[in-house]
Amino acid sequence: MAATLFMGVVTCLNSYAANPAAPVAAPATVVVPAKEAAKSQEAKVEMVGKADLVKGEASYGTVCAACHAPDGNSMIPVNPKLAQQHPEYLVKQLQEFKSGKRSNAIMTGMVAALSEQDMKNIAAWLATKANKPGQAKDKELITMGEKIYRGGIADRQVPACAGCHSPNGAGIPSIYPRVSGQHADYTALQLNTFRDGSRKNSVAMTQVAAKMNDREIKAVADYMAGLR
Numbered sequence: 432m433a434a435t436l437f438m439g440v441v442t443c444l445n446s447y448a449a450n451p452a453a454p455v456a457a458p459a460t461v462v463v464p465a466k467e468a469a470k471s472q473e474a475k476v477e478m479v480g481k482a483d484l485v486k487g488e489a490s491y492g493t494v495c496a497a498c499h500a501p502d503g504n505s506m507i508p509v510n511p512k513l514a515q516q517h518p519e520y521l522v523k524q525l526q527e528f529k530s531g532k533r534s535n536a537i538m539t540g541m542v543a544a545l546s547e548q549d550m551k552n553i554a555a556w557l558a559t560k561a562n563k564p565g566q567a568k569d570k571e572l573i574t575m576g577e578k579i580y581r582g583g584i585a586d587r588q589v590p591a592c593a594g595c596h597s598p599n600g601a602g603i604p605s606i607y608p609r610v611s612g613q614h615a616d617y618t619a620l621q622l623n624t625f626r627d628g629s630r631k632n633s634v635a636m637t638q639v640a641a642k643m644n645d646r647e648i649k650a651v652a653d654y655m656a657g658l659r
Contacts, residue, residue, distance in 0.1 A: 482518070483548075487556030490549050494541055504563040508616035515562035518554035519605035524632075525550040533632045565612040567657030569649070576654025579647055587642040592651060595635075600658035611658035618652035 492501070495513070499505045503514030513521065527533040529542045542550075567573050581598065583591040592610070596602050600611025610618065624630035625640035626648075640648070 482551045482555030484552070484556045484559065486549075487552030487554070490545070491553045491556055494545065495553065498537075503557045503560045505614065508614045509620060510614075511617045512562060512565075512613055513557045514560035516554075516557055516609050517602060517604045518551070518558045520602075520608045521554035521557060522547075522550045525554070527632050533630060562609065562612050564659040565614065565656040567653045568615070569653045572646070572650035572653055573657075575647065576650035576652075579643075579651045580654050580658075584642065584647065589639055589642050592655070596655075600655055610655045613655055615649075615652040615656040618655055619648050622648045622652065 491503075498507065498510045499513050503512065503516075505512050524533060525542050525545065526547070528535060528538040529545070531539070545553075567576065569576075579589070580592040583589045583594075595607040596610045600609060600613075602609040621630065622636075622640045622643065625633065625636045626643065628637070631637070643651075
């Protein structure tokens with residue numbers, strides 16, 4: 432599905448390039464059909480329904496809180512905010528840290544003792560916590576960051592980030608993560624690891640990041656931090 436959606440966004444971006452004056456939120460309208468959105472929401476409700484929030488909070492406090500803060504709003508720029516993140520996405524990432532598909536020495540150690548049910552419990556609990564807004568800090572790059580996020584980079588067929596992560600950065604449940612308010616340092620780091628191939632768990636993101644330079648990555652990461 433990810434590859435199909437990616438190509439759909441690229442097609443939309445090509446149309447956008449022909450008319451740059453069009454409303455910047457237009458790419459988002461082609462991302463997910465209503466039926467798929469409904470399935471995503473149903474999957475989220477089902478997963479959260481099977482989770483134990485009390486156990487999730489306890490496990491989170493023991494394993495995750497030291498790096499990601501007690502409420503999931505990390506204060507450490509290289510550690511992601513997890514509050515209000517889509518639980519299906521968090522479970523997928525935890526599973527892939529454990530399997531080795533996604534590589535990070537610290538996270539590999541942290542998830543080693545977690546069962547799949549533990550992961551679901553933690554992810555469901557985090558989904559109940561409010562994401563605290565962040566802010567863009569680099570005034571010189573804010574225009575570039577907004578342009579890439581909302582319109583992509585047409586001459587390199589880089590799709591608009593808004594097409595998958597929504598115009599306000601809320602993402603699409605079970606498919607694409609929330610990025611609004613995320614630390615710019617963390618987002619830039621992930622884009623760089625997708626680009627250099629050290630993060631391998633999203634073909635679509637690898638293709639996107641491969642076409643972006645350092646300045647563009649920094650700009651769009653900073654812009655995302657200020658989305659709300």
